[in-house]
Amino acid sequence: MSLSTMNGFESKVDADTMHLTVSEVVSLTCNTKLLRLRSTDGRILPRHEAGAHIEVKVTLPDGRQAWNAYSLIGNPADRSVFEIAIKREETGRGGSRYLHDAVSEGGILEARRPVNGFSLDASATSHLLIAGGIGITPIYSLSSQLSRLKIRHRVIYCVRDMEDAPLLERLKQSAFAEVECHADNGQMQRYYDFENLLRDPVDAQRIYVCGPEPFIRAISRICERQQWNRGTVRSENFGGIRGAPNPKLTVHFAKRNKTIVVEQPETIVDAMVRNGLDPLYGCKRGECGICAVSVMSGAPLHRDMFLSEEEKKSQKYMCTCVSWSASEEITLDM
Numbered sequence: 001m002s003l004s005t006m007n008g009f010e011s012k013v014d015a016d017t018m019h020l021t022v023s024e025v026v027s028l029t030c031n032t033k034l035l036r037l038r039s040t041d042g043r044i045l046p047r048h049e050a051g052a053h054i055e056v057k058v059t060l061p062d063g064r065q066a067w068n069a070y071s072l073i074g075n076p077a078d079r080s081v082f083e084i085a086i087k088r089e090e091t092g093r094g095g096s097r098y099l100h101d102a103v104s105e106g107g108i109l110e111a112r113r114p115v116n117g118f119s120l121d122a123s124a125t126s127h128l129l130i131a132g133g134i135g136i137t138p139i140y141s142l143s144s145q146l147s148r149l150k151i152r153h154r155v156i157y158c159v160r161d162m163e164d165a166p167l168l169e170r171l172k173q174s175a176f177a178e179v180e181c182h183a184d185n186g187q188m189q190r191y192y193d194f195e196n197l198l199r200d201p202v203d204a205q206r207i208y209v210c211g212p213e214p215f216i217r218a219i220s221r222i223c224e225r226q227q228w229n230r231g232t233v234r235s236e237n238f239g240g241i242r243g244a245p246n247p248k249l250t251v252h253f254a255k256r257n258k259t260i261v262v263e264q265p266e267t268i269v270d271a272m273v274r275n276g277l278d279p280l281y282g283c284k285r286g287e288c289g290i291c292a293v294s295v296m297s298g299a300p301l302h303r304d305m306f307l308s309e310e311e312k313k314s315q316k317y318m319c320t321c322v323s324w325s326a327s328e329e330i331t332l333d334m
């Protein structure tokens with residue numbers, strides 16, 4: 001969960017799509033369902049790795065169609081079935097309600113092929129996995145893969161209520177996963193003590209985080225304060241760009257004397273590629289900083305893990321692969 005392409009309205013860019021039959025619907029908790037999806041023609045499904053997601057076409061209450069992203073939580077070695085878990089979001093746009101209410105066994109869904117922006121880093125010597133709420137889905141996928149590889153790891157799973165912790169029992173079945181589930185009942189004073197957990201930086205450790213954007217941002221800030229190496233945290237956010245008042249952004253490139261319009265869910269980097277501007281980029285997840293540029297005017301909404309809090313506050317730089325702008329126009333020094 002690039003992350004900012006998640007949960008976007010129908011893209012203008014054609015992508016390979018698949019038609020999948022819902023072969024089974026399983027209730028995980030009172031508001032989370034697991035769907036098993038198989039190809040409609042019996043063919044094997046596209047290859048994917050742990051941490052990957054697919055986008056599924058949903059119909060919103062106003063009749064518009066959109067693509068919602070869901071992590072693939074089954075074993076990638078089983079090419080006969082995709083498994084996704086969907087939490088019913090009462091206050092969302094309606095895509096999850098559509099999948100809960102209008103889709104049943106035997107139904108056909110349209111989906112895009114798997115992509116992975118949240119893969120395991122095999123070079124790390126230890127792995128800490130942190131999930132907030134339904135952010136457990138890619139974390140579960142990574143944990144399962146580590147277990148299959150017989151690699152010991154730790155999982156911190158934060159939920160509001162213990163009764164609403166999908167996949168917890170499955171996680172606990174692994175002998176390689178040390179699982180801690182923490183319920184805060186929505187009370188701030190009961191939030192998990194990440195400050196304490198992350199007080200000792202370990203160079204080779206990888207931290208994988210998935211959950212709501214404020215949850216990811218809080219953990220990222222702690223890592224920065226505790227002087228973890230940049231790039232230690234990998235994250236996946238399914239919430240889209242929060243606080244972005246404008247779905248369209250006009251981007252001026254001062255040195256190139258060029259202007260383009262970017263419309264969510266497309267990112268600035270992707271729009272630059274589309275317009276032949278040949279941008280520099282690496283991870284496209286806001287981690288490596290290769291896409292960072294100087295901002296000459298505008299109000300960046302930062303969503304990356306690379307820039308320091310000080311750099312973000314200065315509003316002089318932004319990572320164009322994930323960040324947006326609160327202003328309708330922004331001018332970049334490039």
Ligand code: FES
Binds near residue numbers: 282289319321
């Ligand atoms: S490409 Fe890595 S931070 Fe943007």
